[in-house]
Amino acid sequence: MGKNRAMVRAVGVGISVALLVAGAAACSSGDKKSDDKKDAAKAGAAAPAGAPSAAPTTKGPEAFAAAGYRGLKPGMAKDAGLATGALETAPVSLLDGCTDFVYKGGPAPDQARMTAEAATEARYKDLNAKADAATGKAPAPAGSAGPNTSAKGAADAAAGSAAAAADSAATAKLIADATQSLVDQMLARETKEKAYLATGRVSFAAAGLRELVAPAEARTAEGIGAGSTLEALQQAYGAKGLQLAKSGKYVFPVEGQQGWQYEFTVDGGKVAGMAVVNRDLKCV
Incomplete structure (x- = not known):
């Protein structure tokens, strides 16, 4: 009977010790959390108002x-x-x-469009150079037959007038073609811009x-x-x-x-x- 009582007392003491250890651990943990919160609060208080966050920012x-x-x-x-x-x-x-x-x-480069651009530009340069040369050249004088002109002279004068008219017509067509080539060049520019x-x-x-x-x-x-x-x-x-x-x-x-x-x-x-x-x- 005495032996049983001793065992009961020993068990009771063991339980009490376990409870004391657990309580101490809980207190220690609670104190640590409390200290962590205090440290965090201190850090927050120490940071100046409006200070930038340490988190990385994304540039726009x-x-x-x-x-x-x-x-x-x-x-x-x-x-x-x-x-x-x-x-x-x-x-x-x-x-x-x-x-x-x-x-x-x-x-990627559009080779067909670039080839068309090159052809348009070459025609534009060629026709405008020819038009500039034609308009800068003095026109051939028209023939003139006076009252005493011989038949041969009249024929020569008529031939001269026809040549002058032909030259004028050719020049006019050349200028028209050159103008159209300029329009084509402008259209090529617009096509490139849109592309x-x-x-x-x-x-x-x-x-x-x-x-x-x-x-x-x-x-x-x-x-x-x-x-x-x-x-x-x-x-x-x-x-x-x-x-x-x-x-x-x-x-x-x-x-x-x-x-x-x-x-x-x-x-x-x-x-x-x-x-x-x-x-x-x-x-x-």
Whole structure:
């Protein structure tokens, strides 16, 4: 009986010890959590109001601007532009003597269109050179038969008049053909512009980058880009001199960059394309 009581007391003591150990552990854990909370509160109190978060931030898309886009800047030499890696290296147009490239990942050169451009330009140059030469040359004098002119003299005069008339007709036709070739050249330019209105392109003259056409996804700092309404365009740039040019595009000058301007192509009341260009820079 005494032995049993001793065993019971031993068990009781063991339970009490276990409970004390568990309680101590719980207190220790609670104290640690409490200390952690206090430390966190102190850290929060120590941080100045408005301090930037340590979490990484995501930079927004680059704005399309006259100062440059994707490392390409107005006036930049062609080799320097290609060295940025922002462009495909195969030209997509050589029209007017300029060399055009598309942005990386853009469409491959359309060889059929480029061949047609070359033929149109060659005809334009040839006909205009001939027209300039013809109009700069004094016309042959028409024959004149007086009252005492012999039959042979009259015949010679008539032949001279016919030759002069033929020369005039040939010159007139030459001028008409040259004018039509100019129209064809202008149509070729429009076709090229439309082909890369959505993808964007960059045009280099001998003096450097002269035209920077934005891809469809690009936006200006004011949020204007393909799909923007004409009303939004006017609200954004009306105060900066936006106006409708003879070309049918909405334009306004680039502040501080003589000769450069923004151009917006508008179709159906919405922006279809935009560019920064200096038309004073000739291709050749």
